[in-house]
Amino acid sequence: MSTYRFDKLLAPRSVALVGAVAREGSLGRSVLDSLRRAGFPGAILPVQPDHDSVDGLPCVPRVADLTMVPDLVLIAVPPPSVPEVVAQAAAIGAGAAVILTARLGRGPEDPGPVAHRIARAQGLRLLGPDSAGLAVPGAKLDASLFAHAPAAGDLALVSQSGTVAAAIVEWAARHGTGFSAVLSLGSVLDIGVADCLDYFAADYRTRAILLCLDRVADARRFMSAARAAARAKPVVVLRAGRHRPDTRAAVTHTGALARPDAVYAAAFRRAGLLAVQDLDGMFSAVEALGRQRPFPGDRLAILTNGRGIGLLAADRLTERAGILAQIPEIEGRAAGNPIDLGIDAGGPAFSAALEPLLADRASDAVLAIHVPTVRSDAGAVAGAIADTVKRARAGQTRKKPVFAVSLGDAEAARAAFAQAGIPHFTTDSEAIEGFLHLVRYREAQDDLMRTPDSLPRDFSPDMARARSIIAAALRQGAAWLDPIAVNGLLEAYGIPTVPITLAPDQDAAAAAAWPIIAAGGTVALKVVSPDVVHKSDIGGVHLDLTSEADVREAARSILARARRERPDARVTGFAVQPMVRRGQRRELIAGLAEDAVFGPVVVFGRGGTAVEVIDDRALGLPPLDLALARDLIGRTRVARRLEGYRDVPPADIGAIALTLVKLSQLAADLPQVRELDINPLLADETGVLALDARVRIGRAERGRHGRGHPRFAIRPYPAEWVRTLKLKDRTIRVRPVRPEDEGLFLAFFKGLDPEDLRLRFFGPVREFSHAFLARLTQLDYARAIAFVATEVDPQGGERMLGAVRLHADANHESGEYAIAVGRDARGTGLAFALMRLMIDWARSEGIGRVEGMVLAENRPMLAVCRRLGFTQGRDPEDPGLVKVKLELGGSQAGFGTIS
Known part of the structure; x- marks a missing residue:
């Protein structure tokens, strides 16, 4: 339902509080106190069957007895009573309700789902249950359980966790940061993250969105809303539970590499969201976004009264892949960055050094760090910095951003920076993170606007052949494609492979190997079994065989070890292939994995038998274009080896990127492909070659709501x-x-x-x-x-x-x-x-x-x-x-x- 009736939720003219009681510490009393503390100008309508009035406000026994239809209903009653309250609120025409009550259950006949069905039938929007409430400071609405009423500002905070929202509100109260709205979603029945993103993306009172979540229920809706919001304004996301134990039973390398935390990170990146790792990161983002708009450029100048603290900041910037500006000689001061003013530097010294830095075009932003001493007062230095910045902004067309650190954290310094709109941090590390949040947002916007290269015109997959291969395997009840079918599938999508022959026994294997050996080549022999995914685990791969006798002996050895180590495994034969000399080719891994939330995921990284130990990989949500594929490659460590070194020429990055696009297209065309693993994918200056691959298949699922691939989080090209x-x-x-x-x-x-x-x-x-x-x-x-x-x-x-x-x-x-x-x-x-x-x-x-x-x-x-x-x-x-x-x-x- 997205933003339907959000006006009643966030700008109500009247509020009914069901479960209002006078008892101190009760849920109803706490919310009533919040409403009155904020000075809500509309009618507050308590509903309480056991009292005639609460805290001086007249009560009615039921929602149905209200003489005024409230825009918003706050529900703080025991779980069994919630459905009836929701039914009455819907019946009289209320627009939205916040369920503060917790533990409503998830079963079909539990109070929560029952209340949701009632509300949805009447168009009543629900926030919660288990919500810590909401606040809209600009409307003087605080219907929350937060210790302090949020101040007015232009940041929207949306959190699934009430305690995380409360922590951010408390931090903001101490730092003078305000909000356009704060919503605690709780255990979502109706209003969710995607609805809030849609609303605040279009809300002119909101400049940036802060998002705290631990799960996404509907990936397609989330990604669509997140991508739209991120194009409009910065969206910072903090996800809790990133390192929960992974309970999946992944059987391929790509499946093992596509851990849920990595998939969430890939989804956030694709949507253009700024992901932070903890509350400190979120606080840095709040401070930066609360006072500074995103800006072009990424070069930071560091001005400080201590060389050591300046170098620590520069180290942190470099470690986080930031750019330290190359500062030339300015007004007699030697070139260099950080700029050290000396331990005794006070307000005049900071002002004199900062003024030319703000006009200089060698940097895009300035970080001013002050360490208080007995001869250098924090408040005086902050005042001098603030005055210098205000004078410069009054006369400059381009207002260079300034970030400040006062390690003394004097209240006078905080007030001076806040009054001048300068983001203020207590450590150099926090300040660097705040600066980089804004830089990364601008980079994400640039990435969203990149025009990809056109795909080669000869890339036209043979979908009829591919679908025929999959259908034939499914008719036979197969969960894995045999090697011939795998090669056929890759060939249908133009991915080069090594020729393969299937042999049912050792004699047939030797016969298949003979033409290769007679031509001067050597042979690779691999076990074929629907029950053995990783062949090397049971010694199922023998290389560099040079005679028919070697092939027969290798086949006998494979069978003997398979019977010993995997007696339950069905061995259907052997795959015979000509040996491919790796030479200067790099071993990569490329493939598809399936995530329970976001569906198919493209995986790329360094390949080989130790791929999971090396863990050099990057993930991307399909569909991919060539620009996104190149970005995927660039996010791995192996990308540096692909560039070439010593006498090794660069690999064909274009061919690797095109292979990833082809895999993305395969995922879009064939929902029956659940996992696909090319390991290794060999790459050099001539292109790529799939040396070994495996494909897991299954019946296509029933589609989600809407058209397109049933499991894609992002709608593919129609x-x-x-x-x-x-x-x-x-x-x-x-x-x-x-x-x-x-x-x-x-x-x-x-x-x-x-x-x-x-x-x-x-x-x-x-x-x-x-x-x-x-x-x-x-x-x-x-x-x-x-x-x-x-x-x-x-x-x-x-x-x-x-x-x-x-x-x-x-x-x-x-x-x-x-x-x-x-x-x-x-x-x-x-x-x-x-x-x-x-x-x-x-x-x-x-x-x-x-x-x-x-x-x-x-x-x-x-x-x-x-x-x-x-x-x-x-x-x-x-x-x-x-x-x-x-x-x-x-x-x-x-x-x-x-x-």
């Missing part, structure tokens, strides 16, 4: 919406937009005349920036679609003729469209066809309404809208605009597909 149109003797291809289409859009817009651009964008357009084009081409297919129409140009490439896009709101109730068609495609019916396709997509997604704004003078577009059944009405605030709207409804038939 290839099923590709269409071919025959319009006025022209063959036009229409497909969903891809991230690499940025150049196509730029060429299209440059080809439009100024009048076309004005009709499309409601005003003159002089420049199309990378950021602007990236937002048009990099879509979350769970929330938006854009169809681009192209035809083949004389050089054999694509030429864009037009595009239509639709972006759904957070509640998936309505979508806003936009369309542009080039002049050379006018009169072909393309605009009508694109609009029909967009409407079909909206219906398939369950979107109930399509809306748009059209210039009143754009008569051709208005005519198309009339043909499609849109209603039209002038915008009361701008008579030059016409608002068009089409009600779709869930049961109406679509316009049909276009072929």
Whole structure:
């Protein structure tokens, strides 16, 4: 339900408190005290059957007896009574309820699920149960169990844990940091993390979002909401329970490497969230984000009155992969960083050194560290720094960020920095972390906006062959593909493999080996068993065999050891392959694993038999493009070996990245593939070669809510919406937009005349920036679609003729469209066809309404809208605009597909 009725939750005009009692220390009394302490201006309506009044406020015995319909209902009653209270609140039309009561159970007939079913049927939103409440300081609403009312500010805090939320609120109270809202989600029945991300991403009062969680229930909703929020503003996430024991029974190397904590980290990274490891990290983020907006650049200048403390800060910055600015000689001061002013430096010395640093372009931010001494007062130094920063900001267009550390932590220093809006920390380590939070956020935004390379045109997987291989194995009841099937599957996706022959016994193995040996090669012999995943564990791999006799002896040895160590294992034969000389090739691992929360995960790292001990790996959520694949490679230690060294040439990084993209596509196309392990994947300057691989399969699960792959956390490219149109003797291809289409859009817009651009964008357009084009081409297919129409140009490439896009709101109730068609495609019916396709997509997604704004003078577009059944009405605030709207409804038939 996303943000539905969040206005009643976060901006209520009246609040009912069910379970209000006068007894000190009771749940109801604690919340009532919080409400009154904050000065809530609306009506407070206590509900209590045993008293006529509570703390001077008149009571009614039941919610149903209220003479005023409350926007928000706070529930603090015993668990068995909660469903009835929820039913009464829903019946009288309340908008939202916070269940403070704990231990409502998870069984179908327990109070929690029963209350949820009642609320959902009536549209009543629920926060909790086991919630520590919520606070909206700007509305003077504190319906929480926090010790202190949060101060007003522009940070939104959303926490599954009430104690973690309370700890952050307490820290913020001591440091003068404020919040736009604080929500304790508790044991979520209805309102969850994704709903809150959707709301606060669009909330103009919120500049950054702080997220504390230990689990994600719906990965697809979470990832969609998180990616949308992170594009709008910084989102910092702290996850508790990262090192819980891993109870999975992973059987492949990739499965073992894809531990839940690593998968969560990969998901946060993909969504553009800033992950912190502990409360100290969260506090650093709160301080930095509470006072400083993200900024361009990553070079830090360190100014201090002590060389040792400055070097410690520089060491910390370097260890965390930060950039120490190269500071030139400034006004007679020697070049170097950190800048040491000497132990006796006071306010004037700090001010004199800081002023030119703020104007200098050799750094992007300054960290000022002061260690108090008997000759250097913390408050005076802080005041001097604050005054210098304020003077510089008053006169500079670019306001360079300043971070401060006062190890004395005097109250006067804290007040001076807070008044000047300077993030203030008690240690150099905290300050470095705060600086890096803002740097990493800017880097994440840049990553989100990167345009990936185009995939090679010859990458067209043989899906029919791949699906046939999987189907045949499943019909036989197999859980693992045999080696021939594995090779066939990889070949279908263009991943080079080593030829393989299956032999049922030792004589057949020797016969299969003979042609290789006769040609001067040597042979690798491997056991084939559906019950043995890691062949080397039972000595099931023999290498460099040079004769038929060697092959027979190796086969006998494998069988004997298998019977001894794994008597239950079924040995169905042997795999015979020519030996591949590794030479200067690097051993890598690449594959797919399955996470219980986020579904398929792409795994990459250093390969070999000790892969799990080395633990050099990086994870990524599919779908991947080439930019994401290169980023995945770059996050491993083995990436440095791939660059080349001494007489070893660099490996073909492009071929490795393309292999990861191919595996990502395989995961999208074949939900039956549960784990895939290529180990080793050999790589050198000539490309890659899959030397050994295994694939676990299973029946495809029933799909989640929504279209697309049933287990993907991120909606993959919707290839099923590709269409071919025959319009006025022209063959036009229409497909969903891809991230690499940025150049196509730029060429299209440059080809439009100024009048076309004005009709499309409601005003003159002089420049199309990378950021602007990236937002048009990099879509979350769970929330938006854009169809681009192209035809083949004389050089054999694509030429864009037009595009239509639709972006759904957070509640998936309505979508806003936009369309542009080039002049050379006018009169072909393309605009009508694109609009029909967009409407079909909206219906398939369950979107109930399509809306748009059209210039009143754009008569051709208005005519198309009339043909499609849109209603039209002038915008009361701008008579030059016409608002068009089409009600779709869930049961109406679509316009049909276009072929």
